[in-house]
Amino acid sequence: MVGIVSVGAYVPRRRLQRQAVAAAHAWFAPGLKGLGRGERAMACWDEDAITMGVEAARDALTDLDRARIARVVLASTTHPFLDRQNAGVVKEALDLADTVAALDVGGSQRAGTSALLDALQASRGGAGDVLVLASEKRRAQPASELEMMAGDAAAALLVGQGAVAAEFIGGHSVTVDFVDHFRGEGREFDYNWESRWIRDEGFAKIVPTAIRAALARLGVAAGDVGKFIMGAPMRGINEAMAKASGIAAEAVVEPLAQVLGEAGSAQPLILLAHALETARPGEILAVVGFGQGCDVLLFRATDTVATAKAGLGVSGWLARRAPETNYLKFLAWNGHLHLDGGMRAEADQKPVLTALYRSRKAAMALVGGRCTVTGVVQFPKSDISVAQNARTIGTQEDYPFAERRARIITHTADSLAFSPDPPNYYGTVEFEEGGRIAMEFADVEASDVEVGAVMRPMFRIKAVDETRGFTKYFWKAVPDFRA
Amino acid sequence: MPSGIKDRVAILGMGCARFGERWDMDADGLMVEAFEEAIADAGIDVSQIDAAWLGVGFDAQNIGSSAIPLSRALRLPNIAVTKVENMCASGTESFRGAVYAVASGAADIALAMGVEKLKDTGYGGLPVRTSGTTNDLFSVNGSAPGSFAQLAAAYRAKHGVSREDLKRAIAHVSVKSHANGAKNPKAHLRKQITEDQALNAPMIADPLGLFDCCGVSDGAACAIVTTPEIAKSLGKTDLVMVKALQLAVSNGWEAQGTGWDGSYFHTTRIASRRAYAEAGITDPRKQISLMEVHDCFSITELVTMEDLGVSAEGQAVRDVMDGVFDADGAIPCQIDGGLKCFGHPIGASGLRMIYENYLQLLGRAGERQRTSQPVFGLSHNLGGAPNQNVSSVAIVGLAGA
Numbered sequence: 001m002v003g004i005v006s007v008g009a010y011v012p013r014r015r016l017q018r019q020a021v022a023a024a025h026a027w028f029a030p031g032l033k034g035l036g037r038g039e040r041a042m043a044c045w046d047e048d049a050i051t052m053g054v055e056a057a058r059d060a061l062t063d064l065d066r067a068r069i070a071r072v073v074l075a076s077t078t079h080p081f082l083d084r085q086n087a088g089v090v091k092e093a094l095d096l097a098d099t100v101a102a103l104d105v106g107g108s109q110r111a112g113t114s115a116l117l118d119a120l121q122a123s124r125g126g127a128g129d130v131l132v133l134a135s136e137k138r139r140a141q142p143a144s145e146l147e148m149m150a151g152d153a154a155a156a157l158l159v160g161q162g163a164v165a166a167e168f169i170g171g172h173s174v175t176v177d178f179v180d181h182f183r184g185e186g187r188e189f190d191y192n193w194e195s196r197w198i199r200d201e202g203f204a205k206i207v208p209t210a211i212r213a214a215l216a217r218l219g220v221a222a223g224d225v226g227k228f229i230m231g232a233p234m235r236g237i238n239e240a241m242a243k244a245s246g247i248a249a250e251a252v253v254e255p256l257a258q259v260l261g262e263a264g265s266a267q268p269l270i271l272l273a274h275a276l277e278t279a280r281p282g283e284i285l286a287v288v289g290f291g292q293g294c295d296v297l298l299f300r301a302t303d304t305v306a307t308a309k310a311g312l313g314v315s316g317w318l319a320r321r322a323p324e325t326n327y328l329k330f331l332a333w334n335g336h337l338h339l340d341g342g343m344r345a346e347a348d349q350k351p352v353l354t355a356l357y358r359s360r361k362a363a364m365a366l367v368g369g370r371c372t373v374t375g376v377v378q379f380p381k382s383d384i385s386v387a388q389n390a391r392t393i394g395t396q397e398d399y400p401f402a403e404r405r406a407r408i409i410t411h412t413a414d415s416l417a418f419s420p421d422p423p424n425y426y427g428t429v430e431f432e433e434g435g436r437i438a439m440e441f442a443d444v445e446a447s448d449v450e451v452g453a454v455m456r457p458m459f460r461i462k463a464v465d466e467t468r469g470f471t472k473y474f475w476k477a478v479p480d481f482r483a
Numbered sequence: 484m485p486s487g488i489k490d491r492v493a494i495l496g497m498g499c500a501r502f503g504e505r506w507d508m509d510a511d512g513l514m515v516e517a518f519e520e521a522i523a524d525a526g527i528d529v530s531q532i533d534a535a536w537l538g539v540g541f542d543a544q545n546i547g548s549s550a551i552p553l554s555r556a557l558r559l560p561n562i563a564v565t566k567v568e569n570m571c572a573s574g575t576e577s578f579r580g581a582v583y584a585v586a587s588g589a590a591d592i593a594l595a596m597g598v599e600k601l602k603d604t605g606y607g608g609l610p611v612r613t614s615g616t617t618n619d620l621f622s623v624n625g626s627a628p629g630s631f632a633q634l635a636a637a638y639r640a641k642h643g644v645s646r647e648d649l650k651r652a653i654a655h656v657s658v659k660s661h662a663n664g665a666k667n668p669k670a671h672l673r674k675q676i677t678e679d680q681a682l683n684a685p686m687i688a689d690p691l692g693l694f695d696c697c698g699v700s701d702g703a704a705c706a707i708v709t710t711p712e713i714a715k716s717l718g719k720t721d722l723v724m725v726k727a728l729q730l731a732v733s734n735g736w737e738a739q740g741t742g743w744d745g746s747y748f749h750t751t752r753i754a755s756r757r758a759y760a761e762a763g764i765t766d767p768r769k770q771i772s773l774m775e776v777h778d779c780f781s782i783t784e785l786v787t788m789e790d791l792g793v794s795a796e797g798q799a800v801r802d803v804m805d806g807v808f809d810a811d812g813a814i815p816c817q818i819d820g821g822l823k824c825f826g827h828p829i830g831a832s833g834l835r836m837i838y839e840n841y842l843q844l845l846g847r848a849g850e851r852q853r854t855s856q857p858v859f860g861l862s863h864n865l866g867g868a869p870n871q872n873v874s875s876v877a878i879v880g881l882a883g884a
Contacts, residue, residue, distance in 0.1 A: 344626075347611040355616045363620040378739045380621065386739040410637045410745035410870075413689040414629030416608060423689070426623045427633055428738075428745060428870060438623050438738060438870060446689075451640035463624065474621060 002124040003164030006310040007273035008060025008156040010052045011317035013443045014324040015039035024327045025143045035148040038258030043137045043152035045333040045420035046461035049076040052154035053135035054093045054459040060156035062311035070128025071101040075115035078137050093459045095365035111265040113289025117171040119159045129160035134266035141189040149233045151261020155269035165308035166299040172214035175293035178202050206294050208244035214296035222246030226283035231255045231271045233262040274314035279305050344418035349465035366475045369396030377435040406431040408453045429477050442476040456480040487761035491586045492725045493714040495707045496525025499838045502702035502826030503671040510546045510600040511556040513703035521705040533590035535564045538577030538597040540829030545600040570866025574833025575875040598703040599828035628688035630868035631780040635690050637745030642797040652800040653781035654681035657694045659809050660817045664824025666851040671700040671826030695781040700826030704834035723844050727761035727878040729754040738870040750874035751790035758876040768793045772857030775836035777865035778821040836862035858884045
């Protein structure tokens with residue numbers, strides 16, 4: 001039996017209040033007022049599709065042995081790199097073996113469901129366990145509808161054989177070059193066509209046909225679908241597609257539009273991960289991805305579906321929230337507003353690719369060293385141990401810190417150093433099982449930062465080289481939300 | 484333990500440029516200004532200098548590489564000139580080079596010059612620079628005040644000091660240094676401030692406000708050293724002798740190991756104990772007359788009082804508030820204004836500290852002269868951050884002390 005072993009998600013902590021966006025645009029685009037309800041997830045300046053994907057993966061892999069993963073797939077239409085395997089960065093951050101395959105999937109809002117469908121079929125064919133990630137930080141033009149409706153988030157699903165939480169019944173795909181929007185090479189934003197046409201000629205003609213075909217081919221009655229998962233942002237569209245397919249209106253899952261927003265190609269997978277949190281054993285879930293065609297995936301929750309959510313899950317991440325009413329911050333972090341950062345912002349961030357490669361385990365996976373003679377652990381690894389009373393040379397083995405808890409021993413809030421999110425909080429944290437690292441903090445308020453506070457590492461952007469277009473990643477310490 | 488440097492080397496002359504925003508001058512001019520005073524004080528000709536050391540902290544952002552800038556600026560007669568760089572302790576490093584050269588007998592007369600010309604960078608505060616290719620992969624995007632501010636959190640946690648009490652004590656540190664700097668014609672900052680001003684200043688790196696931070700200055704300071712015998716042969720009578728010169732450098736234990744709690748300088752504790760042993764000082768609080776410490780930030784000065792052993796552990800806040808380190812206190816600290824107000828031209832600072840102790844020992848400190856005759860003057864020069872640094876302690880005193 002092939003299916004979903006576990007699910008995870010990641011939703012950035014800040015939630016931009018749509019009312020604040022609508023109010024800022026009222027002079028220019030008063031029509032946005034109608035969309036000015038609820039909140040949307042807003043990535044911090046140091047998050048992108050890779051970092052969010054990593055965190056979602058960690059969530060799905062909580063308490064699971066990562067050695068079972070044979071392949072990592074990162075679906076997105078907002079991969080940070082056009083030519084550097086983004087899934088490969090995730091693989092390094094997760095400290096997976098070099099024998100793990102990696103693949104980026106993109107090019108369509110259907111990327112998430114297509115990647116999942118492909119992974120399930122590959123796993124069924126003996127490819128082993130596949131970690132499917134879908135992650136989006138969609139770039140929307142200020143005052144566009146997308147800016148209001150989008151949300152930044154990621155989902156992770158571990159697909160494999162054997163004991164699964166949701167059995168994959170089967171899938172069905174149709175491909176139609178229906179261009180409701182597009183984004184060409186080198187273009188910053190999407191170009192959109194009229195929504196009525198998209199609804200009537202796109203969704204209404206393509207989706208129900210595909211769903212009915214899938215149900216018929218897989219021998220599932222429409223009335224047996226307990227959860228209908230599509231998550232299109234257009235008002236009423238999910239209900240309409242369910243109805244047109246013979247699926248009960250009550251089966252349509254909450255699209256999280258008011259609490260998260262629409263995370264592009266990641267949205268169906270986020271909603272699937274969310275739905276599995278409450279799915280009953282035996283319940284049938286239909287997942288639909290739309291974009292130049294349609295993917296339909298059918299699952300049946302197993303008796304162990306309650307174990308699907310390995311970590312915080314969608315609901316846990318949604319609860320970890322900080323409302324943001326400063327729209328200027330959103331504009332600045334997304335590069336729409338260029339604030340004067342002063343000379344300190346000019347520091348050259350040219351990457352040193354040789355050093356990065358040599359130290360990739362430390363820089364990408366937060367792997368330090370453990371002396372096999374004394375047991376002393378440290379970061380980073382070194383030829384000669386840092387232990388004062390036991391001078392050992394060449395005795396260190398890899399020692400991963402990323403999944404360990406740490407406590408703050410020193411801290412400050414720096415208003416002088418340049419940060420897109422001042423003041424820059426940082427300090428030294430000491431890990432509960434030994435070892436310490438001076439780290440930047442992320443996702444903190446002043447009240448979170450005190451000596452003894454419990455933190456955990458999170459993979460984030462360290463700096464962006466604007467001159468050469470390179471993103472540097474490293475780990476920062478965030479309050480341990482699981483504590 | 485080796486016999487040490489005590490009484491083997493005398494200071495023949497010293498000079499110090501006026502510190503500050505020297506828009507009128509480049510590094511050459513600053514070095515010449517300090518040198519002219521030093522060589523006149525020494526009463527020798529430039530041809531008598533056998534070797535020279537140049538200390539600079541941010542060479543890439545001002546004078547460029549090598550010791551050639553010193554040799555050129557002073558038109559030294561093709562002698563050996565060496566540049567040393569140990570971050571903010573570079574000035575003391577240059578002094579150490581010159582003193583050791585004389586002590587070894589390799590040079591009869593040696594010169595140490597520290598210089599920094601940072602007001603051409605356009606930055607307020609220190610310029611941003613790399614921390615090394617590999618370190619840059621992991622290092623915190625921070626600033627100097629942010630590095631040192633972390634002492635406060637750890638110190639408060641360790642000693643149970645309230646935020647308000649510590650903030651007030653470090654304010655007192657700065658108020659005192661401003662009062663001292665006001666009396667120093669060569670000081671960068673010469674205005675007195677009030678405790679309220681210090682407490683209410685804009686936050687730079689929590690809990691350090693603007694007045695908890697020293698400024699970055701342009702400046703140069705110079706020492707000419709020789710043996711006591713040569714000094715006497717040149718007609719010098721009141722000799723200021725080098726009593727101790729110690730340097731302790733972090734090896735990564737504080738930053739990577741286990742045990743350091745973030746509230747103190749491991750290296751300063753080591754360097755000062757070694758220096759006291761070298762100088763024959765057994766009770767620093769009683770025997771040290773004057774201190775010039777590396778008060779890059781007020782909190783640094785406060786915890787350094789404990790690291791130097793002049794305050795008992797956990798008692799620095801009380802000593803500061805009791806005025807122990809004020810100009811009229813038991814052991815004045817920064818009687819010249821310190822880094823805080825005399826200024827902090829990185830490579831020059833260590834020599835500037837020794838310069839003040841030298842003047843005070845010879846009774847030449849003008850309006851800020853200590854009334855009772857000093858015996859030992861200690862200077863403490865620090866480079867780096869609390870969790871990884873270079874700490875130097877130099878002690879000078881009159882011959883016979």
